[in-house]
Amino acid sequence: MKDIRNIVILTGAGVSAESGIDTFRDGGGLWEQHRVEDVATPEAFARDPDLVLRFYDMRREAIQTKEPNAAHLALARLDREWEGELLIVTQNVDDLHERAGAKRVLHMHGEHLNAWCTACDVRSPWTGPLLDRPACPECGAAELRPDIVWFGEMPYRMDEIFEALEQADLFVSIGTSGAVYPAAGFVRNAREFGAETLELNLEPSQGTAWFDEARHGPATALVSAWVDEVLGL
Numbered sequence: 001m002k003d004i005r006n007i008v009i010l011t012g013a014g015v016s017a018e019s020g021i022d023t024f025r026d027g028g029g030l031w032e033q034h035r036v037e038d039v040a041t042p043e044a045f046a047r048d049p050d051l052v053l054r055f056y057d058m059r060r061e062a063i064q065t066k067e068p069n070a071a072h073l074a075l076a077r078l079d080r081e082w083e084g085e086l087l088i089v090t091q092n093v094d095d096l097h098e099r100a101g102a103k104r105v106l107h108m109h110g111e112h113l114n115a116w117c118t119a120c121d122v123r124s125p126w127t128g129p130l131l132d133r134p135a136c137p138e139c140g141a142a143e144l145r146p147d148i149v150w151f152g153e154m155p156y157r158m159d160e161i162f163e164a165l166e167q168a169d170l171f172v173s174i175g176t177s178g179a180v181y182p183a184a185g186f187v188r189n190a191r192e193f194g195a196e197t198l199e200l201n202l203e204p205s206q207g208t209a210w211f212d213e214a215r216h217g218p219a220t221a222l223v224s225a226w227v228d229e230v231l232g233l
């Protein structure tokens with residue numbers, strides 16, 4: 001085993017599934033309940049803002065009733081105790097990593113608990129609905145939208161992510177289907193930079209062949225065991 005000092009962890013909806021938050025592409029998942037084109041593109045927002053705002057109001061309310069699970073707690077422990085570099089790059093827009101205590105977290109697809117003003121470009125902490133067009137706390141304009149990266153929009157902080165991938169000795173992907181780029185390509189980037197790669201997922205992801213090792217099962221069990229292993233190193 002390579003001397004592991006710098007770790008990059010990519011998480012997806014599967015890490016929050018056992019907290020009762022729907023994933024996107026599993027049976028009964030969000031994209032079976034709603035058409036992406038209707039709720040998760042800038043075009044959809046321009047066409048029918050009420051439908052989009054109602055969808056995210058519902059999800060913003062729902063995540064505030066959920067609790068972090070053992071996988072979130074194990075990653076928060078790793079964050080506290082790991083002396084090397086560590087970055088948790090999450091595709092998730094819930095705040096369960098932070099509520100579990102993790103600090104070194106980067107939300108590449110945005111956050112439910114922020115509202116983004118398209119008039120003054122300021123993001124403000126937000127827990128309530130946006131459907132009734134509330135005023136921006138910063139500039140007062142009624143131009144708030146969910147702070148979510150929609151399909152066709154650029155994910156956040158890609159420079160920081162690539163910097164961390166370049167330095168990584170180990171890349172771990174947890175609870176993601178590998179269906180959406182650029183996140184689905186990180187495993188190949190990490191490999192090119194010489195990192196070891198590990199997949200922890202309920203089932204083989206679309207990119208499973210790119211990983212040096214893959215372990216399949218529920219995140220609560222896999223992640224806790226893996227963190228014990230890593231901290232035991």
Ligand code: APR
Nearest residue numbers: 012013014017023024025091175176177180201202218219
């Ligand atoms: N433990 C571990 N993995 C799980 C669990 C679980 N309890 N439950 C589901 N999974 C796995 C599934 O097997 C699947 O591979 O989590 C993955 C979830 O995949 P998706 O629903 O596609 O979610 P994700 O990969 O995060 O989606 C990526 O797509 O819709 C966009 O922007 C959205 O961030 C999202 C991106």
